[in-house]
Amino acid sequence: MQPYLIAPSILSADFARLGEDVDQVLAAGADVVHFDVMDNHYVPNLTIGPMVCQALRDYGIQAPIDVHLMVEPVDALVPQFAEAGASIISFHPEASRHVDRTLQLIRQHGCEAGLVLNPATPLSVLDYLMDKVDLILLMSVNPGFGGQSFIPSTLQKLKQVRQLIDQSGRPIRLEVDGGVKTDNIAEIAAAGADMFVAGSAIFNSPSYRDTIDAMRTELAKVP
Ligand SMILES: O=C(CO)[C@@H](O)[C@H](O)COP(=O)(O)O
Numbered sequence: 001m002q003p004y005l006i007a008p009s010i011l012s013a014d015f016a017r018l019g020e021d022v023d024q025v026l027a028a029g030a031d032v033v034h035f036d037v038m039d040n041h042y043v044p045n046l047t048i049g050p051m052v053c054q055a056l057r058d059y060g061i062q063a064p065i066d067v068h069l070m071v072e073p074v075d076a077l078v079p080q081f082a083e084a085g086a087s088i089i090s091f092h093p094e095a096s097r098h099v100d101r102t103l104q105l106i107r108q109h110g111c112e113a114g115l116v117l118n119p120a121t122p123l124s125v126l127d128y129l130m131d132k133v134d135l136i137l138l139m140s141v142n143p144g145f146g147g148q149s150f151i152p153s154t155l156q157k158l159k160q161v162r163q164l165i166d167q168s169g170r171p172i173r174l175e176v177d178g179g180v181k182t183d184n185i186a187e188i189a190a191a192g193a194d195m196f197v198a199g200s201a202i203f204n205s206p207s208y209r210d211t212i213d214a215m216r217t218e219l220a221k222v223p
């Protein structure tokens with residue numbers, strides 16, 4: 001497994017020229033496209049759906065697309081996103097009535113399956129599911145908006161999830177989402193994360209390449 005993955009959240013990209021902007025951020029060194037789906041029901045905001053994922057594939061985007069579903073219910077969108085070119089599909093367990101079934105559905109459609117824990121979601125939601133997840137995403141803000149501040153208690157939670165992953169012996173990615181910046185990414189990695197969503201920090205910066213390079217320089221300092 002590649003040690004660290006940087007996943008710009010396209011929530012902060014320029015939607016009027018999305019393909020070009022995603023191309024630019026990948027050319028600047030990003031690893032994964034983080035694709036935030038909001039339904040104005042599970043979260044109080046409304047964004048993009050499978051058609052936009054398909055449009056990015058049609059435009060020529062080949063990098064993995066990491067779909068973060070902030071929708072309720074979840075299941076009907078899984079086949080649609082798989083067909084539209086998603087690589088990873090993650091969802092919030094409280095938004096699915098049958099979490100185990102939804103995880104299976106994602107894998108049956110050929111995608112990696114992820115569970116997303118909000119800041120106040122206890123780790124017990126992972127019980128009995130460690131063999132069914134390919135990725136665990138810890139929210140370090142409450143979901144719904146970009147540009148919020150990192151919630152510091154996430155660091156302790158990351159350490160606990162890192163232990164659970166190590167105990168499982170499985171290559172589960174530990175992703176963190178919300179308020180990730182150049183000046184906190186090393187601390188977040190040291191707590192156990194290996195995949196970093198960053199929206200405003202990258203897309204609102206004058207140079208995507210300089211910001212991603214600076215993040216990698218910080219990550220290289222992590223023991
Ligand atoms: O899922 C979400 C918000 O709900 C995120 O992916 C944000 O889009 C991250 O934005 P920044 O905090 O990095 O600006």
Ligand SMILES: [Fe+2]
Binds near residue numbers: 197
């Ligand atoms: Fe996200």
